[in-house]
Amino acid sequence: MRRFLIIAIPLATIILFLAVMLSGNYLKQPLGKNDDIPGLIESLIKDIQDEQWEKVNQKTEELDQAWEKVVNRVQFSAERNEIQDFNVALARLKGAILEKDRLSAIMELKEAYEHWSQLCQ
Amino acid sequence: MNEGLVVFVRSIIAFFSLLIFTRIIGKEQISQLTFFDYVLGITIGSIAASLTTDLSSRAWPHWVGLITWAALGYLMEIVTLKWRYASKVLEGEPVIVIMNGKIMESALKKAKYRISDILELMRNQGVFDPNEVDFAIIESNGRLSILKKAEHLPVTRKDMNIPAQNTGISTELVYDGILIEENLRQLNKDKDWLMSELKAHGINSISEVFLVTLNPEGSIYIDKYDDHITKITDIGDYKGPF
Numbered sequence: 620m621r622r623f624l625i626i627a628i629p630l631a632t633i634i635l636f637l638a639v640m641l642s643g644n645y646l647k648q649p650l651g652k653n654d655d656i657p658g659l660i661e662s663l664i665k666d667i668q669d670e671q672w673e674k675v676n677q678k679t680e681e682l683d684q685a686w687e688k689v690v691n692r693v694q695f696s697a698e699r700n701e702i703q704d705f706n707v708a709l710a711r712l713k714g715a716i717l718e719k720d721r722l723s724a725i726m727e728l729k730e731a732y733e734h735w736s737q738l739c740q
Numbered sequence: 741m742n743e744g745l746v747v748f749v750r751s752i753i754a755f756f757s758l759l760i761f762t763r764i765i766g767k768e769q770i771s772q773l774t775f776f777d778y779v780l781g782i783t784i785g786s787i788a789a790s791l792t793t794d795l796s797s798r799a800w801p802h803w804v805g806l807i808t809w810a811a812l813g814y815l816m817e818i819v820t821l822k823w824r825y826a827s828k829v830l831e832g833e834p835v836i837v838i839m840n841g842k843i844m845e846s847a848l849k850k851a852k853y854r855i856s857d858i859l860e861l862m863r864n865q866g867v868f869d870p871n872e873v874d875f876a877i878i879e880s881n882g883r884l885s886i887l888k889k890a891e892h893l894p895v896t897r898k899d900m901n902i903p904a905q906n907t908g909i910s911t912e913l914v915y916d917g918i919l920i921e922e923n924l925r926q927l928n929k930d931k932d933w934l935m936s937e938l939k940a941h942g943i944n945s946i947s948e949v950f951l952v953t954l955n956p957e958g959s960i961y962i963d964k965y966d967d968h969i970t971k972i973t974d975i976g977d978y979k980g981p982f
Contacts, residue, residue, distance in 0.1 A: 629760045636753045640800045694741045695749050699795040702741050739798065 643696030643739030654685045660732045667724050697739050705734040750799050754788040761810035774831045780813050831880050838876035908956035917947045
């Protein structure tokens with residue numbers, strides 16, 4: 620039993636570490652309500668193209684909240700730079716929406732999507 | 741992102757990964773490490789440090805680096821253990837630098853040692869006169885082994901024909917006031933025997949003693965918590981903070 624534990628405990632520890640380090644790619648995907656980043660980005664692009672600015676404002680808030688949830692989940696396996704770059708893209712998006720600048724808003728959303736897809740890769 | 745929390749979790753991952761890997765790699769003492777083992781240790785430690793605090797990249801690539809270096813270190817250990825020739829190539833081999841009292845200049849040059857280094861290593865071993873040395877060998881871990889000339893070797897009991905007895909290793913019977921029954925059993929003794937020995941030294945309870953050891957000759961060492969020493973020798977040369 621003692622010999623088994625001497626092998627099993629380090630093995631279980633390594634498996635746990637691997638799970639923590641490699642879980643990011645799974646945890647960034649939508650798992651519950653209001654955390655579907657790619658879905659929200661796609662929907663935002665459509666609303667911006669249709670110039671539905673009321674909806675765009677509301678969905679940007681939803682995207683912000685969804686991103687916070689995802690960051691909390693992936694922070695142990697993700698790189699800080701991609702997280703910060705997504706935050707910057709989100710801030711720029713808010714500025715573009717304020718000025719109702721379609722072109723800039725879509726550019727920022729595309730960039731944010733790229734940061735999300737590169738997260739934990 | 742809570743950076744403090746992330747560093748904390750990554751520290752746990754690095755710490756225990758390092759602990760597990762170093763236990764697998766082996767248990768050579770620092771003094772036995774070759775130069776390559778030393779560099780390997782520093783590199784693995786450095787990777788573990790960046791795994792902990794370099795948040796600009798994921799923990800995973802650092803961990804892969806850590807396990808790769810550890811695995812290669814382990815592989816080298818297996819190779820040198822199984823294959824004598826590889827061991828000589830990878831870890832080096834002992835070099836005789838003084839033979840029959842004569843300094844081997846070419847061997848020194850090959851090992852990249854100056855004679856002043858050899859004299860220093862000799863002094864570290866308590867040899868201040870090269871005349872005393874018959875053989876000196878630089879081991880693969882960089883330490884110098886010295887065989888003194890016969891006339892400079894200390895006299896032994898055998899030279900004097902004095903009978904010697906094996907001293908053996910002492911076994912702990914009480915450690916920090918706690919009886920170690922397993923060791924008592926191994927020595928075919930029991931608690932009653934121990935209590936009678938303690939009583940003979942004026943001790944009534946095991947909890948009064950800090951350490952009790954017994955050597956194979958039957959000689960017992962007892963140290964009590966209460967040492968009754970009023971004047972303790974202070975080897976400090978100035979008054980310290982405590």
